[in-house]
Amino acid sequence: MFPRALTDRVREALADTPVVFLQGPRQAGKSSLALSLVGRGGLDRFVTLDEVVPLAAARTDPEGFLAGLDGSAVLDEVQLAPGLFRAIKASVDRDRRPGRFLLTGSADALLFPGIADALTGRMEVLTLWPLSQAELEGRPAGFLPSIFAPGPPGKAAAGRGRDLVERLLRGGFPEAVRRADPDRRGAWFRSYVSGLLLRDVTSLSGAEGLSEMPRLLSLLAARTPGLVNFAEISRSLAIPQTTLKRYIALLEAAMVVRFLPAWSGDRGRRLVKSPRLLLVDTGLACHLLGAGRERLLSDPHLFGALLQVFATMEVLKQASTAKAPVQLLHYRSSTGREVDLVLEDPAGRVAGIEIKAAASVGPADFAGLRALAADTGPRFHRGIVLHRGRETVSFGPGLFALPLESLWS
Numbered sequence: 001m002f003p004r005a006l007t008d009r010v011r012e013a014l015a016d017t018p019v020v021f022l023q024g025p026r027q028a029g030k031s032s033l034a035l036s037l038v039g040r041g042g043l044d045r046f047v048t049l050d051e052v053v054p055l056a057a058a059r060t061d062p063e064g065f066l067a068g069l070d071g072s073a074v075l076d077e078v079q080l081a082p083g084l085f086r087a088i089k090a091s092v093d094r095d096r097r098p099g100r101f102l103l104t105g106s107a108d109a110l111l112f113p114g115i116a117d118a119l120t121g122r123m124e125v126l127t128l129w130p131l132s133q134a135e136l137e138g139r140p141a142g143f144l145p146s147i148f149a150p151g152p153p154g155k156a157a158a159g160r161g162r163d164l165v166e167r168l169l170r171g172g173f174p175e176a177v178r179r180a181d182p183d184r185r186g187a188w189f190r191s192y193v194s195g196l197l198l199r200d201v202t203s204l205s206g207a208e209g210l211s212e213m214p215r216l217l218s219l220l221a222a223r224t225p226g227l228v229n230f231a232e233i234s235r236s237l238a239i240p241q242t243t244l245k246r247y248i249a250l251l252e253a254a255m256v257v258r259f260l261p262a263w264s265g266d267r268g269r270r271l272v273k274s275p276r277l278l279l280v281d282t283g284l285a286c287h288l289l290g291a292g293r294e295r296l297l298s299d300p301h302l303f304g305a306l307l308q309v310f311a312t313m314e315v316l317k318q319a320s321t322a323k324a325p326v327q328l329l330h331y332r333s334s335t336g337r338e339v340d341l342v343l344e345d346p347a348g349r350v351a352g353i354e355i356k357a358a359a360s361v362g363p364a365d366f367a368g369l370r371a372l373a374a375d376t377g378p379r380f381h382r383g384i385v386l387h388r389g390r391e392t393v394s395f396g397p398g399l400f401a402l403p404l405e406s407l408w409s
Contacts, residue, residue: 001029001032001036001174002029002131002135002136002174003135003138004029004033004128004131004135005132005134005135005140005141005317005318005321006022006033006126006127006128006320006321007033007036007037009126009321009323010022010033010037010102010126011037011041011042013124013126014037014042014043014098014099014102015098015099016098017098017099017122017123017124018092018096018097018098018099018100018101018122018123019088019092019100019101019102019103019119019122019123019124020099020101020102020103020123020124020125020126021078021103021104021105021109021119021123021124021125021126022034022102022103022104022105022126022127022128023104023105023106023107023108023109023125023126023127023128023255024104024106024127024128024129024255025106025129025130025173025254025255025256025280025281026106026192026195026196026200026254027173027174027175027192028128028129028130028172028173028174029128029130029131029174030076030104030105030106030128031048031076031077031104032174033128034046034074034076034102034104035074037074037102038074042072042099043072043073043074043099043102044070044071044072044073045069045070045071045072045073045074046073046074046076047069047073047074047075047076048076048077049075049076049077049078049080049081050076050077050080055080055081058075058080058081058083058084059081059083062081062083062084062086062087063087063090063091065084065087066084066087066088066091072099072100072101072102073100073101073102074101074102074103074104075101075102075103075104076104077104077105077106078103078104078105079105079106079107079203079204080203082115085115085118085119086118088101088103088118088119089118089119089122092119092122096122103123106200106254106255107200107204107253107254107255108252108253108254108255109123109125110125111204111252111253126320127255127320128320129172129280129313129316129317129320130171130172130173130174130280130281130317131172131173131174131177132172132314132317132318132408133167133172133314133407133408134318134407134408134409136172136177136408137408137409139408139409141317141318141321141408143314143315143318143406143407143408144315144318144319144322144326144343145322147343147351147381147382147384148343148345148349148351148381148382152394152400153382153384153392153400153402153406164307164310164388164404165293165296165297165303166293167282167310168282168283168286168296168303168306168307168310169182169185169282169283169286169292169293169296170185170283171281171282171283171284171285171286172281172283172313172317173188173192173281173283173284175188176188176189176192176283182292182293185283185287186287189283189284189287190287192284193214193217193284193287193288196254196256197210197213197214200254201213201250201251201254204250204253204254205246205250210247210250212237212239212243212247213247213250213251215237216233216237216244216247216248216251217251217256217288218288218289219233219236219237220248220251220257220277220279221279221284221285221288221289222289223277224277224278224279224285224305224306224309225260225276225277225278225305225308225309225312226276226277226305227274227275227276227277228259228274228275228276228277229274230244230245248277255280256279256280256284257277257278257279257280258277258278258280258316259275259276259277259278260275260276260277260278260312260328260329260330260341261273261275261329261330262274262275262329262330262331262332263329263330263331263339263342263344263350263372265375265376273332275330276330278309278312278313279309280313281313282306282309282310282313285306285309286306289302300357303357304357307355307357307404308340308355311340311341311353311355311386311404311407312328312340312341312355314407314408315328315341315343315353315407316328319343324345324346325346326343326344326345326346327343327344328341328342328343329341329342329343329344330342331352331368331371331372331375333368333371333372333375335371337367337368337371337372338368339352339353339354339368339369339371339372339383340353340354340355341353341354341355342372348379349379349380349381350372350376350379350380350381351380351381351382351383351384352368352369352372352373352380352382352383352384353383353384353385353386354366354368354369354383354384354385354386355385355386355404356385356386356387356388357388358387358388358389359387359388359389360387360389361385361387361389361393361395361401363395365385365401366383366385366395366396366399369383369384369385369399370383370399373398380398381398382398382399382400383398383399383400384399384400384401384402385399385400385401385402386402386403386404386406386407387401387402387403387404388403388404389401389403390403391403392406
């Protein structure tokens with residue numbers, strides 16, 4: 001098992017909260033993390049609803065199922081038995097000791113029917129994404145804390161020889177990472193997509209009629225991390241926009257895609273600007289596109305798009321383990337200036353990150369960041385251009401070019 005940066009956050013939550021919900025995409029490593037906390041980790045038992053008998057018991061008699069559990073417990077893949085949430089609420093209302101239940105689920109907890117009402121004030125939600133590069137390298141992730149630190153960013157340590165193309169192709173799902181052979185990794189991704197559509201998405205929808213979902217996934221992979229245009233996607237797939245939006249909502253609930261909202265100084269206007277839509281794993285995106293090493297090396301547009309997804313997800317993974325919440329957004333000015341990623345901390349400070357596939361950086365690469373700085377005024381803290389070179393260079397007050405390896409080293 002790879003050491004996970006979120007483990008300490010889960011322990012802290014269990015120490016003072018009755019119910020902790022560990023959510024994340026299918027096969028991100030939730031069950032392994034939860035199992036590591038059983039026994040010496042403080043939890044008494046592990047029950048997976050991915051097995052026939054426990055699932056039948058939980059669905060048939062939720063109260064009786066919980067009553068049969070001695071002590072604290074992990075309930076794995078709890079989204080398969082949504083009737084448990086009310087039973088957990090009743091149990092916790094009788095006994096509010098912290099650390100009673102660690103729930104895991106391959107879907108966004110807040111999108112489960114009834115869970116928000118049932119467990120409000122009783123549950124903390126934490127998100128486990130696929131492995132970050134820092135976790136794969138066995139390093140602490142220091143990039144995000146450095147963004148809002150007072151001094152200049154530090155220099156990246158030397159990497160460990162895994163090139164960026166390989167990192168994009170493997171992604172972060174633990175089982176895919178373990179498979180060095182591209183054909184065997186492709187077999188795993190085929191199984192993953194099949195399980196995602198047949199189990200997770202279907203169980204969330206409670207309905208049939210998802211025949212266009214495979215084509216939609218491939219189309220979204222080809223457009224990631226583009227601005228969302230429902231009308232254009234609807235025409236491409238020849239399906240109504242209402243159906244398209246339902247499909248995308250299901251993929252978002254399964255945590256396979258994520259929206260990146262647009263930044264605006266007026267918080268109330270964020271939702272009216274087009275968000276970007278990202279597949280959460282570049283390995284999965286490459287599989288859906290049938291893209292191998294040769295194509296990534298010969299198609300700079302595709303490589304640049306996937307590199308932007310890769311870097312954005314690396315920052316998101318670090319944000320998911322941070323104690324202070326950081327919002328992730330993107331920026332586009334009225335004159336067309338863009339910044340790939342905007343971070344906003346609880347104090348309202350703003351930092352911008354541009355992601356470049358080039359090995360060198362010039363003043364023109366900071367145009368979007370300077371526009372963001374002008375729009376944010378004193379709230380602007382720092383602007384960074386991540387590039388494929390090795391040098392850390394200052395381009396003026398608060399503006400820096402950093403190697404992409406800074407994300408994990």
